[in-house]
Amino acid sequence: MGGGGGSFNAGTDPITLTGATDGRSGNGQVRICTDHAPASLTITSAAPSAGVAGSAYAPHHPHGHRWPGPLHLECRQPARRLEPQPQHRRALGHPCGGQPGQLHDHGDGQPSAHAADSVTLQILPALAATAPAPATVGQAYTGGPAATGGVAPYTWTAASLPTGLTLNPSTGALTGTPAVDTHGDYPLTVADSQSPARTATVTLQVLPATLAIGTSSLPAANQAQVYSAALLATGGVAPYTWMATGLPTGLSLVNGEITGTPTQSGTFAVVVSLSDGATPAQTASVTLVLSVTAADVKPVPTLGGWAISLLGALAAALRARRLRRRRR
Numbered sequence: 001m002g003g004g005g006g007s008f009n010a011g012t013d014p015i016t017l018t019g020a021t022d023g024r025s026g027n028g029q030v031r032i033c034t035d036h037a038p039a040s041l042t043i044t045s046a047a048p049s050a051g052v053a054g055s056a057y058a059p060h061h062p063h064g065h066r067w068p069g070p071l072h073l074e075c076r077q078p079a080r081r082l083e084p085q086p087q088h089r090r091a092l093g094h095p096c097g098g099q100p101g102q103l104h105d106h107g108d109g110q111p112s113a114h115a116a117d118s119v120t121l122q123i124l125p126a127l128a129a130t131a132p133a134p135a136t137v138g139q140a141y142t143g144g145p146a147a148t149g150g151v152a153p154y155t156w157t158a159a160s161l162p163t164g165l166t167l168n169p170s171t172g173a174l175t176g177t178p179a180v181d182t183h184g185d186y187p188l189t190v191a192d193s194q195s196p197a198r199t200a201t202v203t204l205q206v207l208p209a210t211l212a213i214g215t216s217s218l219p220a221a222n223q224a225q226v227y228s229a230a231l232l233a234t235g236g237v238a239p240y241t242w243m244a245t246g247l248p249t250g251l252s253l254v255n256g257e258i259t260g261t262p263t264q265s266g267t268f269a270v271v272v273s274l275s276d277g278a279t280p281a282q283t284a285s286v287t288l289v290l291s292v293t294a295a296d297v298k299p300v301p302t303l304g305g306w307a308i309s310l311l312g313a314l315a316a317a318l319r320a321r322r323l324r325r326r327r328r
């Protein structure tokens with residue numbers, strides 16, 4: 001067998017084709033020995049069915065005898081029926097000897113004949129599959145895996161798929177939009193048309209939606225007054241972890257909410273960071289401006305000139321009254 005990288009085994013053993021993964025073809029000479037043959041024997045060979053690299057190859061003779069390829073024996077003397085005997089069958093590397101058309105005695109007193117011919121056997125690559133591009137939750141997807149080698153047509157199956165995606169079993173095409181919380185890995189299996197079928201499995205990866213902070217601004221705060229502002233996270237995978245720097249004294253960020261009572265006034269650049277529970281984790285950050293209005297300070301009342309004069313008069317009257325009491 002040349003070019004295809006395969007070998008034939010004698011007898012009825014299946015033939016395993018190895019070493020051929022690129023769909024090459026090869027020519028090989030096959031010799032067949034039979035008992036009780038007529039004086040003239042030829043082989044009429046149709047193209048053998050294709051083999052697949054790494055798969056057992058054992059096509060059958062039309063009359064029920066298993067040969068390395070669909071070889072058809074033709075008897076030059078149709079009055080006598082050709083009956084191949086397994087113990088005298090040979091394949092590549094095991095020639096019968098002699099010249100085609102000659103008779104030989106195998107020691108049992110019965111003449112035998114042999115004939116030789118060349119056949120072409122195509123070896124297909126082994127079945128292989130290529131994984132599809134990743135999909136993302138919430139984003140429309142069109143794609144799918146690909147299969148090569150083996151024997152077409154192929155059939156694609158999936159034990160489960162994310163809600164929103166559909167699989168075409170004939171082509172492997174995937175279409176749709178993965179629903180929320182459907183991120184993960186989904187095995188896809190392809191089977192070819194061999195009997196028994198060969199299979200290959202690849203994985204569709206569905207990524208979580210991109211993590212983002214949906215809050216773009218913060219409401220203003222007032223110094224010395226209770227404050228609360230909730231922050232919004234989108235995409236990613238719960239649970240979320242929040243952090244913040246640059247908050248005024250008295251405020252803190254807990255579970256996505258800024259709460260507390262600010263004791264400072266002014267304008268503050270607050271850097272908010274967010275990470276999710278995916279593996280690996282996604283991160284996002286944003287800078288938000290927080291304005292804190294100073295508390296109202298009530299001024300201490302002051303006395304005018306008239307009030308001071310009035311107080312002075314009152315004080316003088318009190319002193320005069322005390323003097324009169326002493327004189328009595």
